[in-house]
Amino acid sequence: MFIGLTGYNHESSAALVDIDGNLIDFYKEELLSRVKGDKSFPKRSLKRILEMNNLDISKIIEITFYERPLSAYITILQTSGKNMPKSLPLISHQCRNFNKSSVACYLDIAKTYPGLEKKLSYCDHHLSHTLTSLAYSPKQNEICSVVVDGFGDRSTTSISLVHNHHNIVELWSCPYPFSIGLFYSAITDFLGFQVNEGEYKVMGLSSFGNENSEIAKKVSQLIKWDDNKNKIIQDMSFFKYHVDPEVSFSQELVNYLGNPRNPFKQLLPDDDDFQHYADIAKGAQLAVVKILRSIFSYAYQLTNCNDFLFSGGVAMNSASLDELASLDFIKNIFIPPSPGDSGSAIGAAYYSYLKSNFDKDIFLSKPSLFPSKFNSNNQRKLASKIIESNYKIIAKDKKSILKKSADLISKGEIIGVIIGNSEIGPRALGNRSLICDGTNKNAVNFLNTKIKKRSPFRPTAPVMQESVARKYFVVRDELIECYKTMSATAQCKKESESLNFPTTHIDKTARIQIIEKDHLLYNLLDELKNYNIEILANSSLNLSGDPTSFDLIDTFMISSRSPLKYIIADFALLESIK
Amino acid sequence: MKNKKLSKEKENIRILNVLLETACAEFGSALEMLIACKGADSVNIANGYFQHAKDEYNHTNTFLSILSKYGKKSPAKISRKYRFNTNSVITKGYVSTDGYLIETMSIKDFIAYVYTNELLAKESFDGILKLLKPHSDEGIQISKIMDDELRHHGLAEKYFLKYYPRLQPWQLMCYRLRETVMNRGRKFYDKNLKFLDKVLTPLYFFIAYLVGKVLKFIDMNEFDRKGKNLMDIKSKSVI
Numbered sequence: 001m002f003i004g005l006t007g008y009n010h011e012s013s014a015a016l017v018d019i020d021g022n023l024i025d026f027y028k029e030e031l032l033s034r035v036k037g038d039k040s041f042p043k044r045s046l047k048r049i050l051e052m053n054n055l056d057i058s059k060i061i062e063i064t065f066y067e068r069p070l071s072a073y074i075t076i077l078q079t080s081g082k083n084m085p086k087s088l089p090l091i092s093h094q095c096r097n098f099n100k101s102s103v104a105c106y107l108d109i110a111k112t113y114p115g116l117e118k119k120l121s122y123c124d125h126h127l128s129h130t131l132t133s134l135a136y137s138p139k140q141n142e143i144c145s146v147v148v149d150g151f152g153d154r155s156t157t158s159i160s161l162v163h164n165h166h167n168i169v170e171l172w173s174c175p176y177p178f179s180i181g182l183f184y185s186a187i188t189d190f191l192g193f194q195v196n197e198g199e200y201k202v203m204g205l206s207s208f209g210n211e212n213s214e215i216a217k218k219v220s221q222l223i224k225w226d227d228n229k230n231k232i233i234q235d236m237s238f239f240k241y242h243v244d245p246e247v248s249f250s251q252e253l254v255n256y257l258g259n260p261r262n263p264f265k266q267l268l269p270d271d272d273d274f275q276h277y278a279d280i281a282k283g284a285q286l287a288v289v290k291i292l293r294s295i296f297s298y299a300y301q302l303t304n305c306n307d308f309l310f311s312g313g314v315a316m317n318s319a320s321l322d323e324l325a326s327l328d329f330i331k332n333i334f335i336p337p338s339p340g341d342s343g344s345a346i347g348a349a350y351y352s353y354l355k356s357n358f359d360k361d362i363f364l365s366k367p368s369l370f371p372s373k374f375n376s377n378n379q380r381k382l383a384s385k386i387i388e389s390n391y392k393i394i395a396k397d398k399k400s401i402l403k404k405s406a407d408l409i410s411k412g413e414i415i416g417v418i419i420g421n422s423e424i425g426p427r428a429l430g431n432r433s434l435i436c437d438g439t440n441k442n443a444v445n446f447l448n449t450k451i452k453k454r455s456p457f458r459p460t461a462p463v464m465q466e467s468v469a470r471k472y473f474v475v476r477d478e479l480i481e482c483y484k485t486m487s488a489t490a491q492c493k494k495e496s497e498s499l500n501f502p503t504t505h506i507d508k509t510a511r512i513q514i515i516e517k518d519h520l521l522y523n524l525l526d527e528l529k530n531y532n533i534e535i536l537a538n539s540s541l542n543l544s545g546d547p548t549s550f551d552l553i554d555t556f557m558i559s560s561r562s563p564l565k566y567i568i569a570d571f572a573l574l575e576s577i578k
Numbered sequence: 579m580k581n582k583k584l585s586k587e588k589e590n591i592r593i594l595n596v597l598l599e600t601a602c603a604e605f606g607s608a609l610e611m612l613i614a615c616k617g618a619d620s621v622n623i624a625n626g627y628f629q630h631a632k633d634e635y636n637h638t639n640t641f642l643s644i645l646s647k648y649g650k651k652s653p654a655k656i657s658r659k660y661r662f663n664t665n666s667v668i669t670k671g672y673v674s675t676d677g678y679l680i681e682t683m684s685i686k687d688f689i690a691y692v693y694t695n696e697l698l699a700k701e702s703f704d705g706i707l708k709l710l711k712p713h714s715d716e717g718i719q720i721s722k723i724m725d726d727e728l729r730h731h732g733l734a735e736k737y738f739l740k741y742y743p744r745l746q747p748w749q750l751m752c753y754r755l756r757e758t759v760m761n762r763g764r765k766f767y768d769k770n771l772k773f774l775d776k777v778l779t780p781l782y783f784f785i786a787y788l789v790g791k792v793l794k795f796i797d798m799n800e801f802d803r804k805g806k807n808l809m810d811i812k813s814k815s816v817i
Contacts (some may be wrong), residue, residue, distance in 0.1 A: 033673075034609050036664045040675060070816040071801065078798065081790035091786035092779075103816075121813035124803065154801065160808065170803040192654070194663055246659075263661050264649030355813055382618065385625035545664060553616055553628065560632050 001055060002356075003063040004128070004349030005109075007042050008102040009072075009151075010196060010313070011342035014045035015371075016053060017349040019061070021357070023135070023367035025049050026424055028342045031372060031550040037197055038547075041108040042345075050113075052373050057116045062352035063109065066344045067125035069102035072153040079177055079242055087243035094245075123351040125152030126312075129339070130160055130168060131347030131354070133309035135364045137334040138481070140165065144305035146295060149312030149341070150181030157232065159299045162309070165354050165362045171302045177242035178232045180291055181313050183223045186239050186248040187284040191277055192261035195248060202281045203319050204458040207507040208269065209282020218256065219283025225294035232291065269457055278457075289320045296327055306331035315339035316426065318511050321488035325478040332478055337369050337485040338425035346424075369485065370431050372422035372550070376570045379552045386556050387574070395573040402520075402527045404573055408566055409436060409524075410531035412443045414451060415566040415573075416541050418555045419520055423548070427486040428540035429513065430463065430521040432548050434564070437528075438462040438535035444502035447537060451562045453544045461486055462503035463513040463538040465525055472498035472535075473512055483514040486538075503537050513538060520568075587656075593648050594660040596706055599670070601641035601662055603699070606672030608634035614680040614688070626737070630692075630730055637723050644716045671764075689738045693750065694757035696731035700724050 004015040007029070016025040027045035030038040050056070077094055080087035094101070110117035123131075129152075130145040137143065145160045145168070152158070156179035159172040184202065185195045193201045209216055223234045238256065241248040254260060261267070261277055268274060296308065306329055315335050325333060336343055346367065354362065380387075395404040405415055414436040423429050434451060436443040448454050469475050469483065473490040482488035489509040492498040504510045515522045521536065528534070541549040543562055549555045555567060559576055567574045611631035618624035642662055649657040667673045676682050679691060703724045710716045738750065801817055 034612060035667060035673070038665065038668070040668055043677070064813070068815065068817055071798075074793065074796065074817070075798065077789065078793045078796065081793045084787060084790045085783075087790070088783045088786045091790050092782040095786060095789055096782065122816055123813070124808050124811065127808045130808075154798070154803070158803075166807075166809050168808045170806060170808055173803065189658075192658065194661060197663075260654045260658070262650060262652075262654040262657050264646045264652075264657050351809075352813070354809065358809075379616075382616075382621060382624050385621040386628050389625065545662075551616070553612070553624075556628070557612065557632065557635070560628075561635055 001053075001060050002349045002352040003046070003049065003060055004066060004345040004347065004351070005042060005046070005063060005105070006066040006128075006341050006345045006348065008039055008100070008105070009341060010039055011037055011340065012039050012042040012045070013342040013345040014042045014049050015345040015349045016049045017346075017353050019353075021350070021353050021362065021364055023346060023349070023371055025053055025373055026346060026371040028372070028547075030547040031422060034547060034554070036545060036547045041105070041112070043108070043112050046112065057113050057119075060116065060119055061356060062119050062121055063116055064121045064123050064348040064352045065102070065105050066123060066128040066341070066348040067102060067153040068122045069105055069153070072125070072151070073098075073101055073103050075154055075176055076151075076242075083243050089244050089246070090242070121352060121355075123348045124154075125344070126155065126158045126160070126170075126173075127168065128344035128347035128351065129311040130162065130309060131350045132343050133311045133334060133336045133339070133347075134162060134165070135346060135350055135367055136336040136481075137309055138366070139307050139332070139334070140363055142305065143307045143309055144299050144303040145309040145311070146299050147312040148180050148292065148295070148310075148314035150179055150185060151176050152312075156181060157295065157312075159295070159302060161303045161305070165364070166358055172230070172298070174232045177236060177239075178223075178234045180223065180232070180288060182241050182248070183234060183239070184284055184288060184314070184317075186241060186253075187219065187280065189248045190253065190257070190260045191281060192263035192265075192267075199313075200316070201455065201458060202284060203317055204455075204505070205267070205278050206281035206285035206319070207459075207505050207509070208274070208278035208457060209285070210275070210279055211282055211286055213279040213282070215257065215276065215279045216283035216286060219280050220287040220290070222283075223287050223291060225291045227294070230298050267455055267457065285317075285319060288314065288317060289323050292320055292324055293327060296324060296330070300327075300329045308333045310335050311339040311343075313340045315487070318482075318486070318488050319509070321479060321482060322476065322491060322509065325476045325488070330478055333482065335482050335485070335487040336425075337423070337427070337429070337487070339487070340426070343425060367424075368421070369424055369429055370421040371424050374421055374551055376418070376552055380569075380571060383552050383556065386553070390556065390560065390576060390578060391567070391574040392577055393572045394575045396571070398523075401568060401573045402524055405524060405566075405568060406527040406531060406533075409528060409536070410533060412437065412440050413566055414443060414447050414564060415568055416549075416555055416559060416564050417520070417568045418541065418549060418552060419568065419570050422550055425485065426540075427461075427513075428538060428548060429485065430515060430519050430538065432541040432550070433521075434539045434541050435463075435521070435524075435536045437533050438464075438503045438537040439501055439533065441502040444537045446563075447539060451543075451564050452539060459505040459511065460503050460537045460539050461511040461513055462501065462535045463515050463521060463525075464535045465522060466514045468525075468534045469512055469514050472496050472501075473510065480514075483512055484516060486511055486513040501535065503535065587652075590648060590652055591656060593709060594645065594652065594657070596709060597641055597645040597648060598660045598662060600702075600706060601638050601645060602667050602670055602672050604634050604637040604641060605662075605664065606667045607695075607699075608638055609667065609673060610679055613678040617680050623737075626733065630733075633726050633730070637726065640719050640723060644710070644719070647716075686742060689734060689741070690750075690753040691757065693731060693734035693738055694754040695761075696727045696734060697754070698758065698761050700727040700731070703727065
């Protein structure tokens with residue numbers, strides 16, 4: 001068995017791959033600790049992996065950490081060293097937090113499971129991303145991998161050519177501190193949202209922006225691609241993330257764009273300053289899309305490949321995918337369901353699997369989209385008093401659950417779904433979801449603002465069967481795999497009804513999910529045909545600021561803290577009696 | 579006039595700080611109770627912890643909404659420092675990096691901890707109430723939270739005596755005294771750490787300056803990956 005670990009920088013996680021190269025188990029630490037974006041050493045994930053699979057450390061062949069910790073540590077310090085004395089706060093912070101950085105990985109493993117540290121190995125950060133994408137890709141040889149994130153262990157963006165699983169050659173990289181991910185995070189910070197959490201809010205906000213506005217143009221000039229030298233150019237005087245641990249943008253950026261947004265003031269479309277901030281978000285989005293197009297064009301120039309793996313945190317920018325896929329040389333883009341750091345625990349586990357099978361031809365079988373093991377029967381008994389005091393069971397067998405749920409949805413109700421194992425990525429794909437009629441404006445609005453308490457400008461994704469997606473949206477075959485994991489937006493067809501769906505964003509796009517045949521939501525959509533409902537709105541099963549629900553108790557907590565009345569669990573459809 | 583404005587700003591910062599810390603503490607408690615619920619050994623206890631966790635989540639929301647009210651009054655430059663981030667419950671120490679209390683303590687100690695800390699929380703809310711004025715809208719909300727804390731304290735005591743009936747009231751007093759001393763100790767440590775931090779900053783910067791200078795001499799180009807097969811790089815290398 002092989003274990004992959006991530007942590008210390010972003011969401012930490014652990015993955016388990018067996019000796020036949022199958023992903024057996026995976027947990028994000030936040031699911032278990034209930035702290036959103038938990039980046040501490042993933043001890044709960046590691047413990048659960050060992051317990052759920054009846055393993056002791058003697059059965060672990062190797063444990064791989066997803067980056068080279070000293071490289072990451074020194075690269076940041078060295079860059080800061082070039083910017084002294086401005087960077088003294090960051091260097092001081094780095095030195096004082098040495099034991100909290102990924103360098104402590106070895107000691108943390110030794111403390112948690114003595115002896116396991118002897119089996120520890122390290123994989124390059126961007127290679128971990130590449131291997132995660134490769135595992136989910138139907139094509140695994142002669143394919144180009146583009147990784148774009150905030151910061152890896154030496155670079156921020158890279159292009160590699162995957163000849164086969166044992167031969168992955170890096171062809172180009174962008175050195176820290178020039179970074180598309182950190183640029184986007186700095187703008188996120190400027191717009192008053194939390195770094196590493198609010199980036200998707202910026203993406204949603206950008207749809208309201210005017211690309212011809214002066215301010216959008218100004219922002220889009222902050223980071224560029226140099227066509228002659230094939231490199232990213234960024235004027236670092238506007239940013240501080242490379243010199244200060246507290247602030248990511250400088251006073252120059254404030255002088256250039258005006259005051260940053262007060263994070264406590266709610267951003268509403270009717271507010272006076274809404275358009276100003278939406279235009280800033282638009283500028284950032286334009287810059288990212290433009291630069292990604294240049295990087296993919298350069299990747300094509302270097303590799304002559306038409307198929308691409310795309311990963312790293314920036315690959316979660318689903319709004320850029322439709323434009324990228326329009327590049328004429330692109331045949332397919334494959335994005336793993338968890339392209340950020342947490343998903344790269346899978347790549348790290350595959351790394352040691354591949355290393356130990358270096359002499360074999362390998363094809364990795366596609367891992368599950370729902371690998372985080374959970375069996376509701378185990379917790380149902382413990383939660384029986386909670387269920388008894390707060391819910392009544394209104395349907396028990398699958399057929400009546402589907403029938404009753406369809407009826408409720410047609411009446412505008414919202415249902416929480418907690419079935420089977422949990423999703424791998426940040427997007428709810430139907431096992432941990434809040435769903436309602438995707439064409440009912442009031443229901444979608446209630447889900448968005450009353451249950452989840454999200455900003456009204458943020459869209460909710462629609463889920464549908466493939467035939468329905470092709471009826472209403474411009475479905476690109478290049479992105480067909482991405483639609484299954486909600487990784488890309490699609491344009492509404494001209495003069496289509498979908499333009500008026502509440503799940504359609506202001507820019508006439510939607511982050512569609514095409515549901516696969518064996519899923520409960522597919523069957524529910526079949527049942528909903530009796531009510532002429534073809535689309536469900538699908539949002540993650542959580543309240544704003546919390547991680548997605550992992551188990552029954554988390555779900556009951558959501559229901560008790562919000563107006564959510566109905567829950568589909570593996571064993572029943574429950575109605576709250578509060 | 580300028581002085582008055584400055585002192586008002588200072589007061590606002592103080593309130594923001596207190597509200598943020600309290601929201602973090604309440605959120606930390608909510609998580610502790612939620613995890614305790616999942617690890618409970620009986621359905622009744624699980625239900626009890628569940629209700630307790632729900633109350634603590636609601637308290638967090640109350641403090642966050644008051645924080646938001648005060649945050650709006652401050653300039654963005656200041657208020658952005660007081661944004662609530664769930665991860666800060668770990669970095670600020672409200673949840674230990676070693677794990678949740680139920681994961682690291684005996685059940686007896688855990689109940690004693692809840693029993694005494696609910697009372698200590700109530701005491702610290704007295705201070706917040708004075709700061710925000712008791713008859714204000716916020717004051718009324720906090721009074722309700724204080725009632726909840728007293729109720730939790732009572733329930734914990736009942737639970738404690740039910741499961742450990744041989745425990746005498748004086749032993750409960752000892753638990754309470756121990757927690758009070760530890761709580762004061764934590765506050766003293768935190769306050770002095772902040773003070774020490776200020777005093778030692780020039781020294782930290784001097785060390786940082788030396789580190790920055792020394793690192794300039796390390797040549798990282800040797801570890802450049804361009805043109806290399808990434809699968810061939812030594813897997814035991816940390817660089």
